[in-house]
Amino acid sequence: MRYGIFSDTHGNLEALEAVLRCLDRENVDALICLGDTVGYGAQPNECCDRIRAITRHTILGNHDAAVAGRMDYSYYYDAAREALDLHASILSPANMAWLQGLQYSERDDDVHFCHGSPVDLEEFEYIFSVEQAQTCIPIWERLGLATFIGHSHLCKSFAISKEKVYEVVTKEFEIHDEFRYVISVGSVGQPRDHDPRASYTIFDTGRGYFSFKRVEYDVAAAAQKIFNDHRLSDSFGARLFAGV
Numbered sequence: 612m613r614y615g616i617f618s619d620t621h622g623n624l625e626a627l628e629a630v631l632r633c634l635d636r637e638n639v640d641a642l643i644c645l646g647d648t649v650g651y652g653a654q655p656n657e658c659c660d661r662i663r664a665i666t667r668h669t670i671l672g673n674h675d676a677a678v679a680g681r682m683d684y685s686y687y688y689d690a691a692r693e694a695l696d697l698h699a700s701i702l703s704p705a706n707m708a709w710l711q712g713l714q715y716s717e718r719d720d721d722v723h724f725c726h727g728s729p730v731d732l733e734e735f736e737y738i739f740s741v742e743q744a745q746t747c748i749p750i751w752e753r754l755g756l757a758t759f760i761g762h763s764h765l766c767k768s769f770a771i772s773k774e775k776v777y778e779v780v781t782k783e784f785e786i787h788d789e790f791r792y793v794i795s796v797g798s799v800g801q802p803r804d805h806d807p808r809a810s811y812t813i814f815d816t817g818r819g820y821f822s823f824k825r826v827e828y829d830v831a832a833a834a835q836k837i838f839n840d841h842r843l844s845d846s847f848g849a850r851l852f853a854g855v
Contacts, residue, residue: 613638614722616796617811618645618761620662621674622652622698623800623851626809627661629828630799637813643717645761645796646672646726649710650691651847652800653836655698659706671713672726672761673735678702679710682733690844697842722816723755727762729793737763744769744776744793754791757814757821764798766810766823786819794821800833801847807854 615634620627634642644666649655651674662669677684678699684692702710715732716725727735730746738744738760747754751773768779770790779792786792797810808825815821834848 612719612722612816613640614643614814614816615639615641615811616643616645616724616759616814617799618726618796619647619672619764619798619800620644620652620658621647621650621798621800622655622658623809623833624652624654624657624661625830625833626800626828627658629826630809630811631661631665633824633826634811639813641667641719643667643724643759644669645724645759646670646713647674647761648672649678649695649698649702650674651694651843652833653840653843656701656703656706658800659702659709663706663709668717668719668724669709669713670717670724670726670761671710671715675710675713676735679707679713681711690846694843694847718755721756722814723758725758725760727760729754729758729760735762738769738793739763739765739767739795741769741776741778744771744778747771747791747793748773748776751791754793756788757786757792757794759812759814760793760795761798763795764801764803765795766797766804767795768821769793783820783822786821792821797823801851802854805854807852 837848
C-alpha cells in the first residue's frame with residue numbers, strides 16, 4: 612500500500628490543491644487526512660468538499676472538533692476563537708455533519724492515524740520533541756508500527772524502542788520493526804517551520820519507506836483571501852509568507 616498522508620489544511624484551498632496535484636502524480640493507493648481541515652483560512656467549505664470526497668480516512672482534529680461542537684474552545688486566543696466561530700456559522704450542513712462524524716483515530720492493520728498524541732486521543736497533545744515522544748513508551752505494545760499525526764504543523768519523526776526515543780532527522784528513511792514510529796507530517800495550509808511550502812508525506816508499506824515532501828503554492832492568493840475577509844485576522848494571512 613502506498614499512502615499519501617497530509618494534515619492541517621486550515622481552509623487554505625491553494626495549498627490543498629497544490630498538494631493534491633502532487634499526490635496524483637505520486638500514484639498513491641489511498642489518501643489520508645489527519646485533521647484540522649478548518650480553522651484560520653478563508654475557504655473551509657471548499658477544503659471540506661475536496662477532502663471528504665477523496666480520502667480513505669479523515670481524522671478529527673482539534674479545530675474540527677471545535678467547529679463541530681465537540682469540544683470547548685473558549686480558552687483559545689481571540690483571533691483563533693473568532694475564526695472557529697465564523698467557520699461554524701458558514702459550513703454547509705453536509706460539511707458540518709461530516710465533521711461531527713469523524714473519528715479520533717483510524718487504523719489500517721499496523722498503520723495508525725490520529726491528530727495529536729496517541730496516548731490520549733481526545734486531549735490533542737503535541738508530539739514534536741523527544742521528551743513528548745517519550746510519553747508513548749508506556750503504550751509501546753499498543754502502537755502501530757507507524758503512527759502518523761498532525762497538530763504541531765512541524766515535520767518531525769521519532770523511532771521509539773521499549774526503553775528510549777530517537778529523533779529521526781532525515782527526510783526519507785526505512786521503517787524497522789524493532790521500533791515503533793511516531794511521525795508528525797507537517798501542515799498543508801499553515802506550516803510553522805519557517806518554510807512556507809505546503810507539506811505532505813508518502814508512506815510505502817511494501818518497501819517500508821517513508822518520505823517528507825514539500826510543494827510551493829500561491830501563498831499570495833491564499834493570504835489575500837484572508838485579508839479580504841475582515842472577519843479573519845490579517846495575521847493568519849501574513850504568517851503564510853514566512854511559514855510560522
